[in-house]
Amino acid sequence: MSNALSILRISNLKKSYGKNTILHGATLSLHQGEIIVLIGPSGGGKSTLLQCINCLAMPEEGEIFLHDNRVDLQSAGELNELRQKVGMIFQDFNLFDHLTAVDNITVALRKVKKMSKKDALCRARRELDQVGLSDKASLYPAQLSGGQKQRVAIARALAMDPEVLLLDEPTSALDPELVGEVISVIKQLAGNGMTMIMATHQMSLISTLADRILFMENGSIVEQGTPQELLSSDMVSKTRGFCERLNEISPEDL
Amino acid sequence: MELSPFYQELLPSLNRGLIMTIALIVPSALGGVFIGIVAGTLRAYGNRITRSIGNFYAALFRGTPLVVQLFVLYFGLPNIGLYLSPYMAAVIGFILCSGAYQSEYIRGALLSIKRGQYHGAQALGFSFFQTIFWIIIPQAVRKAIHGCGNEIIYLIKYSSLAYIVTVMELTGEGKTIATEYFRFTEVFMIIGLYYLALVSCAVFILKRIENKLYIPGFGYNR
C-alpha cells in the first residue's frame, strides 16, 4: 500500500519501558504538506509516539519509511539522516543553555551539516528573522522568555531544512500571554506548507490547522479522521467529548 | 636593617621550598584535572567495564589516606623493581589522588545536565560523540569549575605531604630550620603565610577563569 506522495510512514511501532508497554503498534502515513494533530489524555503515549518517530526513544518493533525507503534503525548514520529530515520541537524547548540564540542554530549547521561559519551565521540570522527574533540573536536562553525560547527552537529546527516537523505540545509550557506568539509562528509554518505531526491541546491549533486528528489513549490510536468527521455535532466520538472538555477549560481559544 | 642569622637562613630556604612546592602543585593540578575529566566521563558515560574501572579507581584513591599512597609509591614500588625519584613519587601520588576527587566533581556535573539537552542535540542529528563534545562537556565544565577549583586549593595544602617522601618543599625546608634553631612557632607561622599567599594566587586565577567562562544561566549573576 505504498502511496507515491507519502513522505513519512511508520508501521506498527511498539515501545515499552520495562514491563509496561507504552505504545501498542502505531501505524500512520503522512503526505506532503499534511498536518496531523495528536490529542488524548495525559499518559496516553503522544510524546512516546513522537519520540519513536525520530528514535529519541528507540522502538522495539516496527518500521519507519522516509519517501518509502525503509530506515535501518540499527545504523547510526541512517538515524542521523532521519533526524535531520524530521525536525522536533519540544514542550520545554531544549535550547542549548550554554549558547546564544544564534549559536543554538549555527552549532547544528556547522557540526551536523558541516557548513562554513559564514554560511551558517547567514542562515541562522535568516531563520531568526523569520520568527521575529533578529534583535535577540546574541542573548542566552536564560535571558529569553518562554515564547522567545520556543521560537528560537523552531528557527533552529527549520534551519536544518527538515521535511517533517514533530511538535510535542509546543505551547503547553508557556504562560497564557505568550502562547499567541508561538501559535502565530506555527500557523505561518503551516501556511508555507510544512508537513507536521503535532501533539497539542490548543483548540485554536486543532480547529484551524488539523487535516487529520488522531486520538490516542493507553498507547493506541483509537480514533482518527478529519476534524469535520470527528467534531461534527451528530457524531459521538471520544475526540469530540475530549475537545468539548478542552473548550470548557479555555473557551476563548476557539 | 640587617636581618638576624636566623632570618638570613630561613627566608632563602623557604623561597627554595616555595619554588619546589609550585613545581609540585602545577603539574599535579593540571594532571589531576585531566585524569578527573577522563575518569569522570568514563564513570558517567562509559560502558559497564569502563565504568567499573573508573569507580574502582575513585574508590581506591578516595578511600585510602594520601600518606599511605605516597608511601606505597615511594617505598613500596622498589619491591617490584620500580624506582621513582621523591619528586616523581609525590607528583604521581598527587595526580592520582586529586584526579579521583576531580572525577567526582566532573561526574556529578555531567550527570546534572538535563536529559533535554541531549535530546535536543540528538533530534538535530548530532552523533553521540558530537553531543558529548559540543553540548554536554561545555556545560559540565561550567558546573564543575567551583568544585574543581576547591580541590586545587586543597591540593596546594596537601602538597606539604611531599615532605614525608623527602621532597624538600616549603614545609620540609621550614621544618629543618625550625629544628636547627628550635623556633617552631615563628617558622610555622611564616610557612602559614606562604601557603596563604599561594592559595590567594590560586583563588585569583580561578576567579579569572570563572569570569572568562561565565554565561548567563550558569552559576551566579553578575
Ligand SMILES: Nc1ncnc2c1ncn2[C@@H]1O[C@H](COP(=O)(O)OP(=O)(O)OP(=O)(O)O)[C@@H](O)[C@H]1O
Ligand atoms: N522514560 C520513561 N520511562 C518509563 N516510563 C515512561 C517514560 N516515558 C514515558 N513513560 C510512560 O509512558 C506513558 C506515556 O507517556 P507519554 O509521555 O508518551 O504520554 P503523553 O500522551 O505525552 O502525556 P502528556 O499529555 O502528559 O504529555 C506514561 O504512562 C509514562 O509514565
Ligand SMILES: [Mg+2]
Ligand atoms: Mg507528552
